[in-house]
Amino acid sequence: MFAPRTKERCSRIRKINTRDFHIATRTTSRDINRRIALNLIREHQPISRADLARRMNMTRGVVSILVQELIAQGVIFEGATGEAARGRKPTFLHIRTRDRLAIAVDVRFSKTYLMLCDFSGRQLALEAHDTIFGVPEFIRDLSVRIRRMLKTHNARATCEGIGVVIPGMVDQRTGLILNAPALGWRSVDIRDKLAVATGLPVQIENSGRACTLAQLWLVRGEATGPNSFLFISVSDGVGVGMVVNGELVRGHDDIAGEFGHMPLSLDGPRCMCGSSGCWEAYISNLATLSRYFGWNLSKLNPNSLRDAEHTSFTVSDLVVRARGGDAKAIAAIQATARFLGLGLGTIVNIANPDCIFMDGEITTAWDLIEGTVRQALSERALTESAARTPLRISLAHESPRLRGAAALIAAPSFAAPRVA
Numbered sequence: 001m002f003a004p005r006t007k008e009r010c011s012r013i014r015k016i017n018t019r020d021f022h023i024a025t026r027t028t029s030r031d032i033n034r035r036i037a038l039n040l041i042r043e044h045q046p047i048s049r050a051d052l053a054r055r056m057n058m059t060r061g062v063v064s065i066l067v068q069e070l071i072a073q074g075v076i077f078e079g080a081t082g083e084a085a086r087g088r089k090p091t092f093l094h095i096r097t098r099d100r101l102a103i104a105v106d107v108r109f110s111k112t113y114l115m116l117c118d119f120s121g122r123q124l125a126l127e128a129h130d131t132i133f134g135v136p137e138f139i140r141d142l143s144v145r146i147r148r149m150l151k152t153h154n155a156r157a158t159c160e161g162i163g164v165v166i167p168g169m170v171d172q173r174t175g176l177i178l179n180a181p182a183l184g185w186r187s188v189d190i191r192d193k194l195a196v197a198t199g200l201p202v203q204i205e206n207s208g209r210a211c212t213l214a215q216l217w218l219v220r221g222e223a224t225g226p227n228s229f230l231f232i233s234v235s236d237g238v239g240v241g242m243v244v245n246g247e248l249v250r251g252h253d254d255i256a257g258e259f260g261h262m263p264l265s266l267d268g269p270r271c272m273c274g275s276s277g278c279w280e281a282y283i284s285n286l287a288t289l290s291r292y293f294g295w296n297l298s299k300l301n302p303n304s305l306r307d308a309e310h311t312s313f314t315v316s317d318l319v320v321r322a323r324g325g326d327a328k329a330i331a332a333i334q335a336t337a338r339f340l341g342l343g344l345g346t347i348v349n350i351a352n353p354d355c356i357f358m359d360g361e362i363t364t365a366w367d368l369i370e371g372t373v374r375q376a377l378s379e380r381a382l383t384e385s386a387a388r389t390p391l392r393i394s395l396a397h398e399s400p401r402l403r404g405a406a407a408l409i410a411a412p413s414f415a416a417p418r419v420a
């Protein structure tokens with residue numbers, strides 16, 4: 001009888017790509033162990049060397065060498081002295097975040113937000129201005145604002161880069177924005193031009209995916225957090241990021257996970273992408289407001305979306321009316337809730353995540369809509385356990401998009417090295 005000789009489960013084995021591989025070198029095993037140590041410190045800080053050695057199942061001596069290397073790299077530091085039952089008191093290890101800074105930029109249809117923060121995502125400064133749609137003007141204006149913010153906070157020397165999130169698809173190889181429909185941007189370069197204008201490295205990413213990265217890298221105390229999850233951001237559009245086994249899924253051409261454009265109906269309302277009946281066209285802020293005001297979504301175009309974004313009445317206002325007993329407002333958000341749940345049902349059948357995180361104005365009404373969302377989700381989910389997939393709401397004050405932009409700069413130092 002054939003018996004498998006390794007303990008590796010077949011479902012978790014990964015094929016070596018013979019066209020794109022990374023050869024192991026003399027230092028590879030130490031690189032891997034150093035990253036493991038760094039991530040354990042991140043999750044359990046403050047942590048002593050002895051505790052770290054225990055968690056890594058290695059000797060104190062070997063772990064001390066790894067720790068010295070991480071201190072020399074400037075990614076961790078030794079902090080306060082702890083209590084020990086007897087003998088020498090241990091010093092605790094911490095991730096160095098407070099004096100490593102990043103600029104986070106969240107570009108939306110209506111406003112562009114700019115945040116100075118440290119590597120843990122902690123906000124040091126925040127400002128917002130009306131989004132400029134002309135690309136050269138956008139870059140010129142943004143670089144002036146960034147330089148001013150860094151100067152005001154004396155942060156030029158400690159800022160390690162700029163993370164930009166946009167509502168659109170980004171080619172990670174070239175940094176080009178492939179398509180951001182509501183901004184009217186196609187094949188637009190922001191990354192390299194902004195880097196030249198500011199003299200800082202720039203990373204750019206789709207906003208839904210960036211929220212996912214923030215969830216993966218900047219949430220503290222989540223040592224046992226989910227390894228396979230989605231982040232769904234419902235606002236002007238629907239941004240989605242999908243993580244499978246700790247890795248953000250990008251797909252062949254960087255468009256994987258665009259669940260906002262799965263069709264709920266073939267003859268539904270027109271979507272910003274040019275198609276009709278997409279999930280986004282049923283649950284976006286504009287869709288919800290259209291239900292309330294009786295607008296015909298199919299007759300609206302990106303320009304009218306921008307106009308609608310500039311009107312003062314928002315989904316948050318609609319939620320306030322619903323709480324006040326306005327029957328039309330209640331009907332509008334409950335209809336959105338039902339479509340939200342139907343889409344989630346399809347998503348859990350496709351991706352079967354541990355958990356789904358959500359944010360956006362409609363989720364501020366979660367206590368009113370959770371029942372409707374769950375009912376619709378369970379109608380579609382193929383198993384009872386899929387129907388019970390945890391749905392967790394991110395709070396608006398956590399600014400997941402800006403934290404996602406910060407994660408673009410802060411996260412790479414924690415990522416697993418690529419081998420084989």
Ligand SMILES: [Zn+2]
Nearest residue numbers: 261271273278
């Ligand atoms: Zn669409």
